[in-house]
Amino acid sequence: MQSEKQEFLIKGKPVPKEIAFNKIKILVNNSKGIHIDGLSCDMDGLDQIFLFAEKNNASLDHMNGKNISKFLSIFQRTGGNIASLGEVQRRSDYILLIGLNKESLDSNIISSLLKKKNSFSRKRVIQFISESYMKRNELSLIKVSRDKLSKEIENLHFMFKSQIRNNIKINKHKMSSVLENINNSSYGTIIFDSTNLDNFLIREIIDFVKTLSDYKKFNFFHYGGENNISGAIQTSLWKTGFPLRVNFTDDGPIFNPLEFHSNKVKGHKELQIYISCFDDNPKVNFFKKNILIGSSRIKNKEQFDVFIPSSIPGIDQDGLIVRSDGVCIQKLKKKNKS
Secondary structure: OOOOOOOEEEOOEEEOHHHHHHHHHHHHHHOOOEEEEEEEOOHHHHHHHHHHHHHOOOEEOOOOHHHHHHHHHHHHHHOOOEOOHHHHHHHOOEEEEEOOOHHHHOOHHHHHHHHOOOOOOOOOEEEEEEOOOOOOOOOEEEEOOHHHHHHHHHHHHHHHHHHHHHOOOOOOOOOHHHHHHHHHOOEEEEEEOOOOOOHHHHHHHHHHHHHHHOOOEEEEEEOOOOOOHHHHHHHHHHHHOOOOOEEEEOOEEEEOOOOOOHHHHOOOOOEEEEEEOOOOOOOOOOOOEEEEEEOOOOOOHHHOOEEEEOOOEOOOEOEEEEOOOOOOEEEEOOOOOO
């Protein structure tokens, strides 16, 4: 892999790094409020970002913050049975995917779960409940329209409880095969991504797993996203005691997953600092003033007031990230001399 040319940019024009850094100082000192977003970097980078945020009373969010904040806001109130990545890989003989989009389904984490064999001698069964058809040989698809997905999972939960209570077998329903696979499983897991799911459905999935776990070994695995979001959450917990989203103030950090994201804070904060070392095409919600720090391969760098190129952990430098299930640290070894 050939390294990209490292250019410091102001409004898309190459400048010496000293001029770029001076421009950043001016923006930071003269802007009314700072928001830091993206947070797609390794643990060393996150540590420095949080120190800067505390010094400048900035708010922080991750590029996958919508997904994790929706999940945490419900999970913190309800609790539930979470499985680690290793448990799903090694033990689950039945996996039910609910509402994952193509991006999540094609991610490294989910792909590895689908391909890796478990420790059971019998074949793992994988079913996928979704609104769209995605042809994958390892998946058995049950197609459900988006507006009916919550109702179908609620019905599935009700049918399972009726089946247990009345000791009857339910046939002639599109979810009958799901119930059959649940009954035949030794260790089952429901995998979901909160991004495109409503709060009622997220809560229903968690409650359904609670009911299942009363009768058999069953857990859920919440796919939070990549770009070291687990590392960002862990760093936030270490520094503030809260998961993302947070805002530093003179009286200490404040946690509010419904308020401290770009759509909300751009109304009263002028400057956004966006960090993206891993994602080359981040979806940025632009503020009045914007600074980008990240990979030189990022598209549309000229749209930012200042662009600062950074090395990429796992390519240009060594680094540490937290695995997507938050269980352990992963080492990234550099591949290039740069």
